[in-house]
Amino acid sequence: MVEKISKEQVLDRLRFENYWWRHHTIEEDYNDMQRRLYFDIFKPMVIDQSVKRAVVLMGPRRVGKTVMLHHTIQELLEQGVPAQKIIFITVENPIYTTIALEDLFNYALEAVGQKNPKDCYVFFDEIQYLKDWEIHLKTLVDSYRSTKFIVSGSAAAALKFKSNESGAGRFTDFLLPPLTFYEYIHINNLQHLMVESSLLWKNKEQPFYDTINAQLLNEHFVKYINFGGYPEIIFSPQMQKNPGRYIKQDIVDKVLLRDLPSLYGIKDVEELNRLFTTICFNTAHEFDYGDLSRTSGVKKHLIKTYIEYLESAFLVKKISRVNHTGKTFQREVKFKLYLSNPSLYAALFTPVTITNEKKMGDLVETAIYSQWMHRDWFNPYYARWRKGEVDMVGIDDGSLKPIWALEIKWSNRYVEKPNELSSLIDFCTENKLSSALITTIDIKTQQSFQGVTLQYVPCATYAYNVGKNTLDKKK
Structure with a gap:
């Protein structure tokens, strides 16, 4: 019985x-x-x-x-x-x-x-x-x-x-989102690395914080990219040795194999897994539904629905595109996809090293986007047109016009070669923006070029400031 x-x-x-x-x-x-x-x-x-x-x-x-x-x-x-x-x-x-x-x-x-x-x-x-x-x-x-x-x-x-x-x-x-880089610094008791600066962005509402040790902060930024989205793994060297076993099995697999199928009635979980793996490997890239279908082997008519499921589980975020004047498109043909947490990449593939410039570029861009994803009152865009692209732009809700522009680089070369930022300069000129921001590895400075003030900020300090200002606004 x-x-x-x-x-x-x-x-x-x-x-x-x-x-x-x-x-x-x-x-x-x-x-x-x-x-x-x-x-x-x-x-x-x-x-x-x-x-x-x-x-x-x-x-x-x-x-x-x-x-x-x-x-x-x-x-x-x-x-x-x-x-x-x-x-x-x-x-x-x-x-x-x-x-x-x-x-x-x-x-x-x-x-x-x-x-x-x-x-x-x-x-x-x-x-x-x-x-x-x-x-x-x-x-x-x-x-x-x-x-x-x-x-x-x-x-x-x-x-x-x-x-x-x-x-x-x-x-x-x-x-409650994944950890911001600002929270990562706080949890690791590294606040002494950050000091309030009298330079860029200094105002009463949003003071800018700089670092006293750019090399050490970058080491932690790379660690954050690989492991920092999850509080437990930060303090476990054992888990960091095998993030795939911890993050993939305990987080990704449970979401893809159990949570989403049970909530949405998904029958082909292997198909969903293939799509997510494709997005994960190509985080920060531009897609269209045809590209994703060919690359992942998932039928085109299912792609949009599956992306919505992955967004609902906070695994990915879709970013919409605007043109060179900041106007959105009536029909969404192209879009970008980012992991909501860059640590997912290390779980499915391998932790990225600071010398891997190409993949670091994609994951740094993903990490910076993930700081902005915590702002439920703000949707960033990227701009692309026939002659150029800008990584992130802010559109005013009232006027529907661009109010700032950001180029995300894991490189210092653009301080010496601002002429290589022609897309960013053209976008600013077209939209009457007097300044723009460019991230670097470890240089903070500014210069004027073709009538636009270019402000250079290290990626790690930029990520820290976005996370801090977001939390301050929520409070």
Whole structure:
């Protein structure tokens, strides 16, 4: 006879997961991990009981969502919230698969001996594996007005879609992206390498930070490109020796083979995997649907849908093209694709070295784009026309005209040879831009050329500043 999981087994599992019920602190492993800088933005959303909304924490795998939830629990404990008022449930645990969300909540109250749900904080981790989770969560928010519900999930776009569809006025979304280079510096306690500069970009809103040791900062920038998107791998030399085993198996394969097929009903996962591998190897390149179909072997009519799936899993980002006057195209024929996290390249292929100029160029461009991807209020573009290209341009939402231009180079040669930046100069002249930015390996300077002020900034310091300013704006 097949035995069913008993209620007592469920209660025992809940008691095991909620370590603080017994010890009044989170487990040491979680407590020892550094808090992500996004924690200071996320924490107030949870602690504020006056807002009767559930908080939906979303983001790709292994960026620290579960750790952030535990850090939030520790903060609640330190602020005097009774341990028995804090409940944590890992929804994807097989022992809970047949139990409704409200029943899980009531079991947890029973397990901790809590009869009154008032002023409880309830955390549901990896909620996307519960069918119709948004309907169940909406019911809980409406039924238990004095209880704060916090959920997390890795399939961010699917979560966001369902959150927007069913949780209007009841859910607040929070996206936790991969580490920025600014966070990488912070987590590694390397802030002493950065100093506020009196030179470029100096203003009250966005001070510019320079480095006191460009060589050391570049060494860390390359390490960030190879391993830095994931907090755990930064501190594990063992994982860095074999990033394919860690990142590919634990992150990429689970997303491609389990998350996306289960959420979107994808049948041919090998086809999806081929497309992702093609994009990964060619990150920062321009594509069209025909090129991708021929290179990957995936049917052309499926490419667009698969890219949308990969974007929903925060594996890639598609960037749209504008012409030499900054105008978008009515029909999207060409576009660029970037890995949302440059570390994915090292996982599928091999870590890049500082001397590999061609591949470093692609991955540096990917890394810089990935810093901008954290700005959910801003969409960068690239410009390409018959006679030239500019790597990144900013378009004003109101006037729909270019307001800045950036050329991403892993080279110092353009300081001595500004004439080789003819596309950038032409774009600035056409759009009446008085200045433009060019990244370098380690030179920071500026010069005037053909009526345009060219500002040169090292790639690593530029990435640091974009990440810092993004986080400051979010705060």
